[in-house]
Amino acid sequence: MSTSFEPYAPVSTAVAPPAISIVVPIYNEVESLTHLIDAIATTMQGHRILYELICVDDGSTDGSTDLLKQLVRDRSDLRAVLLRRNYGQTAAMAAGFHHAKGRAIVTLDGDLQNDPADIPRLLAKLEEGYDLVSGWRKERQDAAVTRLLPSRIANWLIGRVTGVKLHDYGCSLKAYRSELVADMNLYGELHRFLPALAYIEGARIAELPVLHHARRFGTSKYGLGRTIRVLMDLFTIFAIKKFLTRPMHAFGVIGLGSIALGVLFGLYLTFLKMALGQSIGDRPLLILAVVLFLAGIQLFSFGLLAELCMRTYHESQNRPIYRVREVVEPEADS
Numbered sequence: 144m145s146t147s148f149e150p151y152a153p154v155s156t157a158v159a160p161p162a163i164s165i166v167v168p169i170y171n172e173v174e175s176l177t178h179l180i181d182a183i184a185t186t187m188q189g190h191r192i193l194y195e196l197i198c199v200d201d202g203s204t205d206g207s208t209d210l211l212k213q214l215v216r217d218r219s220d221l222r223a224v225l226l227r228r229n230y231g232q233t234a235a236m237a238a239g240f241h242h243a244k245g246r247a248i249v250t251l252d253g254d255l256q257n258d259p260a261d262i263p264r265l266l267a268k269l270e271e272g273y274d275l276v277s278g279w280r281k282e283r284q285d286a287a288v289t290r291l292l293p294s295r296i297a298n299w300l301i302g303r304v305t306g307v308k309l310h311d312y313g314c315s316l317k318a319y320r321s322e323l324v325a326d327m328n329l330y331g332e333l334h335r336f337l338p339a340l341a342y343i344e345g346a347r348i349a350e351l352p353v354l355h356h357a358r359r360f361g362t363s364k365y366g367l368g369r370t371i372r373v374l375m376d377l378f379t380i381f382a383i384k385k386f387l388t389r390p391m392h393a394f395g396v397i398g399l400g401s402i403a404l405g406v407l408f409g410l411y412l413t414f415l416k417m418a419l420g421q422s423i424g425d426r427p428l429l430i431l432a433v434v435l436f437l438a439g440i441q442l443f444s445f446g447l448l449a450e451l452c453m454r455t456y457h458e459s460q461n462r463p464i465y466r467v468r469e470v471v472e473p474e475a476d477s
């Protein structure tokens with residue numbers, strides 16, 4: 144499949160920067176590492192695409208680090224970014240994005256379950272005008288109970304919350320335009336939510352079925368324990384999507400509602416005391432009215448503080464609250 148990216152040339156002899164940066168997070172993948180790098184090189188050279196391969200070693204302890212150092216000495220298309228300790232896949236991907244020089248960035252796992260042969264197809268789809276193309280492991284080769292079922296539930300939930308309907312959020316095989324990821328700051332487990340973050344930035348997103356192989360070496364680094372972390376990050380994404388530039392709309396509305404209820408209950412109790420002469424000192428409603436009023440004041444204050452923090456965040460980084468896709472101007476008179 145042909146693409147409009149520049150022809151392949153060895154990195155050491157190329158004058159122009161690489162058209163494609165391939166980012167691979169590595170954590171204890173010493174058995175699969177050489178096979179993966181050879182498969183990527185075969186695919187990219189076969190399609191004559193100028194590329195660089197960036198392997199980010201996320202604190203491996205099985206010899207992957209030493210093997211990477213050796214491979215870098217023997218290859219001109221490979222760079223290794225060695226992290227000081229194990230930070231997690233999100234941090235490893237962020238490091239790879241930071242060091243990437245290509246016009247497009249492709250990410251995939253280092254365990255050989257993603258197939259590098261799918262990379263040209265993702266790039267071709269990207270060239271149709273999309274900003275992000277996400278792989279879909281339609282025939283996924285993983286355990287049904289511990290991996291497939293939780294993944295399907297997570298994909299449905301993430302799609303409902305974020306508004307980005309993808310079959311497979313967890314597939315690491317994705318292609319991005321470099322300018323899209325340049326403004327993304329990743330924390331926690333947010334690599335799973337990159338399509339949602341891209342959607343917030345106004346990206347055009349497509350999904351493409353890709354191959355998925357059974358794991359040949361080692362064991363999976365993922366388990367059911369990461370579900371809680373994913374859920375916490377999902378709440379973060381929801382808050383960013385809804386209230387990133389207007390936090391007062393979240394805290395302020397709830398705060399004003401709480402104040403209004405507190406005042407309403409207070410007026411009702413005042414009526415009972417003043418007009419009907421009833422005792423209100425031992426009524427739970429009095430405590431509820433006071434709590435609602437004070438909580439409303441606090442929430443409203445949080446909204447003001449969050450609004451100031453957001454202004455500082457955007458202005459200190461000179462970060463606009465909008466993204467321009469293109470500017471169309473009339474042609475100059477000839």
